[in-house]
Amino acid sequence: MFTMIRRLTLLTLSLAALALLAGCPAKVTPVTPTPPQGVASGEPIKIGAILSVTGAAGAPLGTPEKNTALMVQDLINQAGGIQNRPVQVIVEDDQSDNTQAATAAKKLIESDKVCAVIGPSLSGTTLAVVDTFEKAEIPLISLAASVKITQPVKKWIFSTAQPDTIAVTRLYSYMKTQGLRKLGVIYDSNAFGKSGLEALQSQASSAGMEIVASESFESKDTDMTTQLTKLKGAQPEAIVCWGTNPGPAIVAKNVKTLQIKVPVFMSHGVSNQKFIELSGPAADGIIFPSGRILVASLLPETDQQKLVLLEYTKFYEEKYRQLPDHFGGHAWDAMRMLQQVMNVSGDEPAAIREGLETKIKDFVGISGIFSLSPTDHNGLTQDAFVMVTVKQGQWALAE
């Protein structure tokens, strides 16, 4: 009997682990591209898109990205296409899975013969296809944020997402203006949180910051009071929480319960309406670096990006009846960059790559103002972020 229980325990633990790994099956959704409208004629220019339209990790990113890519395709075609040729975006769903992303890359390169590809949506899926594109010599504009994608620079790989590192730079320079120097860090133990911690640690000394304590939590944890009590004990001047929903919302609530009075900063991982919804009143006063799309209407008229942000918002809302987000913005930037380059250089992959490196200067996009160069394939600076806070359940600019 007892050995039975022991065996059952081992068996069931391993089964549970299996069940965790198995995840949810995702369905295959081949996307028929909208037929080009407008005056463009001739052989279509084929642009590939590898996006996580399904799959738990990527669906919230891949869905707005797909919507945006197809929307920009239509906008380009209505305006006469590129060099009088219609654009055709071929969307492949990688189901948030590295192997599927690799398969999609091969299909787009070998059978669809696309001239450039946007995506994948996630850092993991992007890194899984980087070599394929380097070998095939097809330009890839990733929509994912890991610094590993563009550093060190790879000849054919670009990215339109703001990397964590510049979010940290922006956060630190804001904290400095507030005279805050000693910080306690609490981070999600997933890839996003860990890479945030690395960036916070590596930039601390040069920014004159000191991390007095750092604590982690699991993505599915339901209570972070222990970690926060520990941080409180280290007497930081500010607390920084790096994670994606729902963890930071629980941290925000626990901070209120523990009556921690120091200011709480978070990452761009909470730059979405869901965070306010989950945290309720506990969100008030939390400050974080965010891309501008979240606060587009609040920006001063002098903001260079305001025009394009409002344009994107208008088109997206009209077409999909919901507000656009950062992820869709990455797709907008990638598509518009390709359009600008191909209008001049045509659809030869080598010419597109060359054009991206040399012609994208002060490009006003959704995620920031891009200046690409042979040594910088992302081209964003800390100005891509604004500091945002929550006041009575509404977004507000922190400065």
Add this chain to the structure above:
Amino acid sequence: MEWSALVQYVLTGITQGAIYALLAVGFNLVYSATGIINFAQGEFVMLGGMLAVTCYSFLHLPLWLSAILPIGVVMLVGAGIHQLAIRPLRHAHLVTLIMATVGLSVALRGLAKVLWGADSYPLPAFSNVDPVALAGASVDPQSLWVMGVAAVTGTALTLFFRYSLTGRAMTACAARPLAACLAGIRVERMNMWAFALAGGVGAIAGAVLAPIALPSFDVGTSLALKGFCAAILGGIGNNAGALLGGLLVGLLESLGAGYISSGYKDAIAFLVLLIVLVLRPQGLLNVTMRRDES
């Protein structure tokens, strides 16, 4: 600071422990009646939480009704699972049945993802009052709800098994299915009740936990693992053990995170589980529980 930190760790540990205890009681219910470890128990909790959120935020029912209604629904789900998936396999090996519950768990999670997407959802706290201060530490009022509900549920189930006819019949099925059957107890029906009750207990845990945990389709998996851990630690099938096991796992986690490292808090809890299993394979409170293994 030092003392108040300790008090805070202990309070957090007890709150988490109460949740694990509720999970463990759910495992016990099904195990005592059928010998099965029901790995869909975490999904019962998830369903309880998600249904409570749905009733409150989408159907705009009052909060108390939103917390109670899912109990009935998830009991039906539990009974349905037994009738559709477990009962047809009643002649299969125990391991097959456990595999079936793992399958059910994945299926329920998939279904929930289709219904609710991958997002988390909020539910307001049951009592809208300020945190309670205690010896330099503070407790969220919802944590008190969790502890109270766990205590009441545990007591009610113990009384049910000890004094009600149905409860005693279920105990009889667990001890000697054949003898129970000869005594006129409908074993299959009792097993169905066990699944239904496990569903109900899961839903209670899910609803009371929702304001704290912000449920999503996959919130049940890690809870189930911890709850299972608590059940084994206390001695599976033993409800007092479930409570003890739950509190131990919760406290170990919290104190481990507080005094050793938050990165290893799960590892610490599971390490203790392994040590206890080696030293006391029957669990902390079980002495002589045996059942037919035919």
